[in-house]
Amino acid sequence: NAGVTQTPKFQVLKTGQSMTLQCAQDMNHEYMSWYRQDPGMGLRLIHYSVGAGITDQGEVPNGYNVSRSTTEDFPLRLLSAAPSQTSVYFCASSYSLDPEDTQYFGPGTRLTVL
């Protein structure tokens, strides 16, 4: 059972470049989300989706776009990378918004923007 997968594991970008971080889950989860983890700040919510075709902004959405064309996939796009976007990015999913439904996290993508 693959769970939540993320690609790539590591990425180095130059300022101004664009890229897409991939996230996929095979658990038929309706809810998916993206967080970023910065040193000393814990994780912060970027964007989330409560089902295919439905996305919304989280706490720190600027500079990022998302789409949810299928239940399985929830890619995160960096439109024009900035050094402030250097971070570790986590994708998470759960069956529903019920807090007793465990949110499972992917292994993370470590992004460096030069």
Next chain:
Amino acid sequence: AQKITQTQPGMFVQEKEAVTLDCTYDTSDQSYGLFWYKQPSSGEMIFLIYQGSYDEQNATEGRYSLNFQKARKSANLVISASQLGDSAMYFCAMREIPSNTGKLIFGQGTTLQVKP
């Protein structure tokens, strides 16, 4: 606004001993959920335990238990019989209930090192 505070940046514990990781929270919500996650050096976030604010009994999951004191707004994680594999960073998190966003508010984390 909701806030999670973990005041212990780093902790040491001897193998086979119990350890308590502190977590205090601030919220004006009547209903909320409290979570603990483990992040080993490999980087993934692993769910450990959940406590609902409406639960009268403390949650337990194997060697993990959550010492929930609602009046003091604390949700400490207790790990019994520590193992070397418990060395990791631990995050306390909370979420409002109900939630339209599923947003988890995380603390800064506590690094635990288990000594042989």
